[in-house]
Amino acid sequence: EPEVTQTPSHQVTQMGQEVILRCVPISNHLYFYWYRQILGQKVEFLVSFYNNEISEKSEIFDDQFSVERPDGSNFTLKIRSTKLEDSAMYFCASYLEGGDEQYFGPGTRLTVT
Amino acid sequence: DQQVKQNSPSLSVQEGRISILNCDYTNSMFDYFLWYKKYPAEGPTFLISISSIKDKNEDGRFTVFLNKSAKHLSLHIVPSQPGDSAVYFCAASWGYGNKLVFGAGTILRVKS
Numbered sequence: 172e173p174e175v176t177q178t179p180s181h182q183v184t185q186m187g188q189e190v191i192l193r194c195v196p197i198s199n200h201l202y203f204y205w206y207r208q209i210l211g212q213k214v215e216f217l218v219s220f221y222n223n224e225i226s227e228k229s230e231i232f233d234d235q236f237s238v239e240r241p242d243g244s245n246f247t248l249k250i251r252s253t254k255l256e257d258s259a260m261y262f263c264a265s266y267l268e269g270g271d272e273q274y275f276g277p278g279t280r281l282t283v284t
Numbered sequence: 285d286q287q288v289k290q291n292s293p294s295l296s297v298q299e300g301r302i303s304i305l306n307c308d309y310t311n312s313m314f315d316y317f318l319w320y321k322k323y324p325a326e327g328p329t330f331l332i333s334i335s336s337i338k339d340k341n342e343d344g345r346f347t348v349f350l351n352k353s354a355k356h357l358s359l360h361i362v363p364s365q366p367g368d369s370a371v372y373f374c375a376a377s378w379g380y381g382n383k384l385v386f387g388a389g390t391i392l393r394v395k396s
Contacts, residue, residue, distance in 0.1 A: 175327070202381050214328065214373065214386040227383055262327050266381045272318060273384060275327035 173197045175276035177263050183282045184253055192248045192279045194263030202266035203246045204273060205238065207231075207259040214262065220246065253283045287311045288376050290387035299396045303361040307374030307387055310355065314376040318384065319348060319359045322371045331372075332359070364394045 176195045184190050196203050205217040218228045220238055237249045246265075250257055260280050264273040289308045297303045305319075315336040320328035334341040334348045334357065341348050347360045361368055374387040 177327075204383070206384075213388050214375075214384075216383040216385070219383055229383075264327075268381060270380070271333050272330035273381075274330070275320075277325070277327045 173274075175263055175265055175274050177261075177276040177279050179279060180277065181280045181282070183284065186255060186283055187252050190250050190253055190281065192250075192261050192263075192281070194246045194248070194276055195244050196246055196263065196265030197267070197274055198244070200265035200267045200274070202226075202268065202273075203238075203240070204264040204266070205248045206262045206264065206275075208262070208278075209256075209259040217248070217261075250281075253281075255283050257281060258283045287314075288374055288385050288387040290372075290374055290390050292390050293388070294391040294393065296393045296395060297364045299366055299394055300363045303359075303364045303368065303392055303394065305359040305361075305372050305374075305390050305392065307357045307359075308355055309357075309376050311376070311385075312355070313378055314385075316377045316380060317348070317350060317357050318375045318377075319346075320373045320375060321368075322373060322389070328373055361392075364392075366394050366396045368392060369394050 178193045203220040208214045216229050218232045219226045235251045239247050260278040262278045263276040266273045318333040319331040322328045332343050332346045332348050334350050350357045371389045373389045375384040
């Protein structure tokens with residue numbers, strides 16, 4: 172069964188450093204998303220991406236965040252200057268138009284020290 | 285943001301019995317609802333969904349009921365199995381493919 176993959180599974184970084192989280196969505200999906208889950212809290216929407224542009228973003232997704240689809244397969248989330256409060260599980264998801272559900276990847280655990 | 289609420293943090297059920305997980309929402313604009321299951325160190329896995337034009341959807345052991353007037357949905361698992369032990373998230377959206385708004389999750393433990 173096709174699946175969304177994410178790398179790395181765990182990223183440790185120092186405050187103020189830039190990180191790039193990578194995702195490979197399911198190949199024929201055209202809608203892509205990033206969500207995050209801070210430990211003990213809800214899964215929160217960050218951003219959705221369609222047709223090479225952001226279709227919606229949350230209040231969390233400020234100027235420190237950016238997304239990119241650099242080629243036909245990868246979808247990345249960049250955090251320019253990480254803060255302690257960015258520590259969370261980051262989930263990528265993709266969606267096939269006409270389908271029922273968003274498919275989630277296994278997540279990247281980001282730890283900011 | 286409390287648009288989707290799962291008020292029971294955990295539920296413990298005996299194997300073979302019914303598990304009922306509940307979810308309430310406040311935003312009447314939601315028209316599509318989903319249940320996801322999540323194991324530790326994995327991403328959420330889709331279980332079942334329901335559109336607001338229906339009041340019930342069934343898939344094998346899983347049934348979702350939607351009560352629009354009460355803004356309430358529930359997931360029934362019958363019979364419950366030990367492998368069902370996981371965190372269950374309720375999610376809602378405005379239409380297909382739009383952002384999902386998640387509840388806090390309910391930890392289900394099925395005892396054998």
